[in-house]
Amino acid sequence: MTRLSYQDVExxxxxxxxxxxxxxxxxxxxxxxxxxxxxxxxxxxxxxxxRDYGMALRxxxxxxxxxxxxxxxxxxxxxxxxxxxxxxAEVFAGHGVHGILVTTPLVGRFRIxxxxxxxSRSADTIFVVDDAGNLRDLNDAAAVAGxxxxxxxxxxxxxxxxIAPGEPALALAQMIDSLPHVKFAGLQAYAGxxxxxxxxxxxxxxxxxxxxPAIATKALLEKCGIDCPMLSxxxxxxxxxxxxxxxxxxxxxxxxxxxxxxxxxxxxxxxPVFGDFRNALSVLCTVVSKPVRNMALLDAGYxxxxxxxxxxxxxxxxxxxxxxxxxxxxxxxxxSSEQVQTGDRIEFLVPHCDPTxxxxxxxxxCRGESLEDIWQISARGMCQ
Amino acid sequence: MTRLSYQDVExxxxxxxxxxxxxxxxxxxxxxxxxxxxxxxxxxxxxxxxRDYGMALRxxxxxxxxxxxxxxxxxxxxxxxxxxxxxxAEVFAGHGVHGILVTTPLVGRFRIxxxxxxxSRSADTIFVVDDAGNLRDLNDAAAVAGxxxxxxxxxxxxxxxxIAPGEPALALAQMIDSLPHVKFAGLQAYAGxxxxxxxxxxxxxxxxxxxxPAIATKALLEKCGIDCPMLSxxxxxxxxxxxxxxxxxxxxxxxxxxxxxxxxxxxxxxxPVFGDFRNALSVLCTVVSKPVRNMALLDAGYxxxxxxxxxxxxxxxxxxxxxxxxxxxxxxxxxSSEQVQTGDRIEFLVPHCDPTxxxxxxxxxCRGESLEDIWQISARGMCQ
Numbered sequence: 188m189t190r191l192s193y194q195d196v197e198x199x200x201x202x203x204x205x206x207x208x209x210x211x212x213x214x215x216x217x218x219x220x221x222x223x224x225x226x227x228x229x230x231x232x233x234x235x236x237x238r239d240y241g242m243a244l245r246x247x248x249x250x251x252x253x254x255x256x257x258x259x260x261x262x263x264x265x266x267x268x269x270x271x272x273x274x275x276a277e278v279f280a281g282h283g284v285h286g287i288l289v290t291t292p293l294v295g296r297f298r299i300x301x302x303x304x305x306x307s308r309s310a311d312t313i314f315v316v317d318d319a320g321n322l323r324d325l326n327d328a329a330a331v332a333g334x335x336x337x338x339x340x341x342x343x344x345x346x347x348x349x350i351a352p353g354e355p356a357l358a359l360a361q362m363i364d365s366l367p368h369v370k371f372a373g374l375q376a377y378a379g380x381x382x383x384x385x386x387x388x389x390x391x392x393x394x395x396x397x398x399x400p401a402i403a404t405k406a407l408l409e410k411c412g413i414d415c416p417m418l419s420x421x422x423x424x425x426x427x428x429x430x431x432x433x434x435x436x437x438x439x440x441x442x443x444x445x446x447x448x449x450x451x452x453x454x455x456x457x458x459p460v461f462g463d464f465r466n467a468l469s470v471l472c473t474v475v476s477k478p479v480r481n482m483a484l485l486d487a488g489y490x491x492x493x494x495x496x497x498x499x500x501x502x503x504x505x506x507x508x509x510x511x512x513x514x515x516x517x518x519x520x521x522x523s524s525e526q527v528q529t530g531d532r533i534e535f536l537v538p539h540c541d542p543t544x545x546x547x548x549x550x551x552x553c554r555g556e557s558l559e560d561i562w563q564i565s566a567r568g569m570c571q
Numbered sequence: 572m573t574r575l576s577y578q579d580v581e582x583x584x585x586x587x588x589x590x591x592x593x594x595x596x597x598x599x600x601x602x603x604x605x606x607x608x609x610x611x612x613x614x615x616x617x618x619x620x621x622r623d624y625g626m627a628l629r630x631x632x633x634x635x636x637x638x639x640x641x642x643x644x645x646x647x648x649x650x651x652x653x654x655x656x657x658x659x660a661e662v663f664a665g666h667g668v669h670g671i672l673v674t675t676p677l678v679g680r681f682r683i684x685x686x687x688x689x690x691s692r693s694a695d696t697i698f699v700v701d702d703a704g705n706l707r708d709l710n711d712a713a714a715v716a717g718x719x720x721x722x723x724x725x726x727x728x729x730x731x732x733x734i735a736p737g738e739p740a741l742a743l744a745q746m747i748d749s750l751p752h753v754k755f756a757g758l759q760a761y762a763g764x765x766x767x768x769x770x771x772x773x774x775x776x777x778x779x780x781x782x783x784p785a786i787a788t789k790a791l792l793e794k795c796g797i798d799c800p801m802l803s804x805x806x807x808x809x810x811x812x813x814x815x816x817x818x819x820x821x822x823x824x825x826x827x828x829x830x831x832x833x834x835x836x837x838x839x840x841x842x843p844v845f846g847d848f849r850n851a852l853s854v855l856c857t858v859v860s861k862p863v864r865n866m867a868l869l870d871a872g873y874x875x876x877x878x879x880x881x882x883x884x885x886x887x888x889x890x891x892x893x894x895x896x897x898x899x900x901x902x903x904x905x906x907s908s909e910q911v912q913t914g915d916r917i918e919f920l921v922p923h924c925d926p927t928x929x930x931x932x933x934x935x936x937c938r939g940e941s942l943e944d945i946w947q948i949s950a951r952g953m954c955q
Contacts, residue, residue, distance in 0.1 A: 193681040215658075215681050215955045249899055271900040272870070274599075291900065294913055295857035295870060297577040297599045317860055318913055341860075347897060348860030348868045379898060473679035476701055476725075476732030484732045486656070486679060489926040490954045494879035495896065512879065513731060514763060515633055515925045516655040516675065516954065529678055529702055541899045542873040545930070548952055568932055568951075570874045570900065571599045 200561055209558045216473040217487040219547040223554045225467035229444050234264040237438060240430040245269050245288055245419060247441030250541045252566035253550065254282035269439045273301045278566040280309045288313045288419060292348060294321055303332045313372045315341040317350040322362060329368035337372040338363055339417060342404060344397045345378040352400035360413050373417025376401035382424030386454040394425045402434035424453055445540040448498045468540050469503050474531040483527050485518035493542035500535035584945055593942045600857040600916065601871040603931040607938045609851035613828050618648040621822060624814040629653050629672055629803060631825030634925045636950035637934065638666035653823045657685045662950040664693045672697045672803060676705060676732060683708055687716045697756045699725040701734040706746060713752035721756040722747055723801060726788060728781045729762040736784035744797050757801025760785035766808030770838040778809045786818035808837055829924040832882045852924050853887050858915040867911050869902035877926035884919035
């Protein structure tokens with residue numbers, strides 16, 4: 188069979204109807220691949236888990252930055268998505284995604300203005316606040332726009348943003364109740380530090396310790412007559428811990444859809460491996476040079492993989508290959524025999540999915556060897 | 572003065588004639604900033620250095636991925652640019668940049684096809700080769716296209732790609748000479764490992780050790796009657812070392828135009844700081860939350876800065892602030908007093924410029940507080 192040319196493949200990739208017969212062998216590398224079987228397994232498993240525990244699920248879109256993935260998650264039962272920044276939320280809202288919770292306060296030049304514009308188009312968007320001055324600014328801007336803004340109080344339960352749980356949070360919630368153009372939407376409490384604690388029991392302890400003040404704050408608000416429809420939190424690492432906390436109403440995990448190397452090592456409920464979800468994301472690379480017998484150069488380095496973890500990329504089918512960073516553009520591959528040749532194509536699991544996805548413009552969705560779809564990472568780079 | 576709205580600023584940013592009065596205060600954050608005074612100083616200094624030593628200068632565009640910067644470098648005397656990958660080269664050629672040296676061999680699906688298409692449009696493009704089989708493929712493809720391809724032999728002088736210097740390189744150069752559709756353009760020898768060696772004298776030793784076989788290979792080729800018009804190598808860290816090597820014909824440094832934190836620490840010719848070039852690149856951030864007295868959250872984390880170095884971002888005007896990674900979207904800032912408030916805007920030098928630039932779509936060019944231009948990072952993400 189004649190191999191397709193680059194122009195032919197690009198043309199056929201653009202039109203869904205022409206993709207039949209295109210396989211992963213036809214993709215230029217480095218290419219970001221999604222294993223659809225593993226992805227769909229992960230999506231269904233978390234959705235079923237939340238249904239079983241009566242929790243809402245609002246997966247974090249900072250992981251994938253891809254409207255088609257948001258659609259799949261919502262089709263599977265998610266109530267909406269989380270977006271890290273207002274610029275990220277704008278992209279998803281522009282694609283018709285509803286139920287967006289923007290998880291960073293609207294502080295900084297233009298952020299309130301952009302948030303108000305977003306809420307004017309997507310009325311069910313929720314923003315978080317942890318500061319009385321910022322809340323007044325939000326209320327004033329909503330008044331000018333003639334809208335009512337959904338605002339949740341972010342609680343400081345970890346090492347991120349937020350107001351102190353308890354009385355300070357109550358006062359801010361009461362202030363929301365007293366202002367005419369903001370509406371109290373509930374609480375956000377994200378204990379990200381707990382999600383990577385090694386060992387299930389230690390992780391449970393860390394998450395309980397972090398979330399208990401948030402749960403107590405929800406009870407305090409309700410005791411004071413403030414209805415608290417939402418307490419949003421949780422992560423992939425604690426999804427099977429936080430669901431047992433009475434008071435938490437929704438989970439906002441992100442990484443479970445792809446799973447990266449990091450999470451595998453944090454320990455599961457029944458053993459040393461956290462294997463609840465399957466590795467669905469990989470980067471396909473090509474060996475571009477083999478300068479010596481046991482070392483080869485790959486075509487992906489710092490610009491092809493995230494580098495924020497102490498892990499390096501791992502060959503997907505454990506082949507006795509060791510990856511080592513070789514700068515911006517390349518990886519160095521060590522092996523013990525003649526097993527690797529120039530031109531070989533090797534698939535790597537990524538050290539950390541979220542920042543890796545943010546390096547690519549599209550994700551190639553594969554079912555086995557076949558290419559089934561291409562999704563645009565439309566919110567790539569949207570960190571404002 | 573009324574502050575401009577987001578829409579107004581975006582509209583005025585799009586049209587050069589409307590930018591008067593726009594300052595860095597009008598930029599949404601995180602924003603990638605270029606200090607034009609420092610950048611122009613760096614560009615002029617390296618150009619003068621190469622002129623003084625009679626060396627050609629072909630700066631590496633993997634650093635900036637920006638055609639406007641390539642234009643500035645060529646205007647200042649560069650003979651062309653290096654591009655790491657064929658996809659990167661395509662972007663620059665499409666913008667009319669000439670004299671491109673593609674520094675990674677054309678190995679992998681579509682790479683030869685794309686290289687041939689590029690050479691058909693930009694006849695002075697040079698490709699590197701380190702493998703006889705790949706060379707035959709290049710010659711065959713050039714024959715079909717009816718062109719002659721400029722090919723340089725890449726030498727293995729460090730820990731990257733390349734054929735062994737000496738006889739193996741000679742044989743490959745002779746093979747190029749013997750094939751009808753490829754033309755021998757010279758040698759590439761990049762000793763990237765030498766560029767970050769600490770201390771000027773140790774660095775000189777490392778670079779001499781690495782480059783000596785390349786220089787000897789050039790002499791061997793010429794002794795055997797093969798004209799070798801180019802020996803390209805060198806980096807920012809060794810720019811003032813390699814220029815003294817008899818035989819090297821051109822430098823291909825990249826980082827000097829921006830300078831990152833890493834290079835400052837490798838030691839200069841006359842002291843512990845390598846201060847030959849000025850830090851020109853920064854990321855402007857906003858404090859989005861101050862949950863406790865001495866810690867604040869910034870709006871840039873793993874997706875706003877490169878993370879491949881052991882350094883963290885450094886506040887540009889040393890303010891006693893300590894940055895700590897706080898995940899994909901945020902940084903944590905520690906300080907000892909009340910000096911930082913929510914909404915503050917703080918500028919950070921980046922740990923490593925190249926992969927940081929690759930996270931952004933545009934670079935805001937500032938002269939003091941004023942915004943003077945906006946350049947598109949058109950080759951961002953081009954790692955194929």
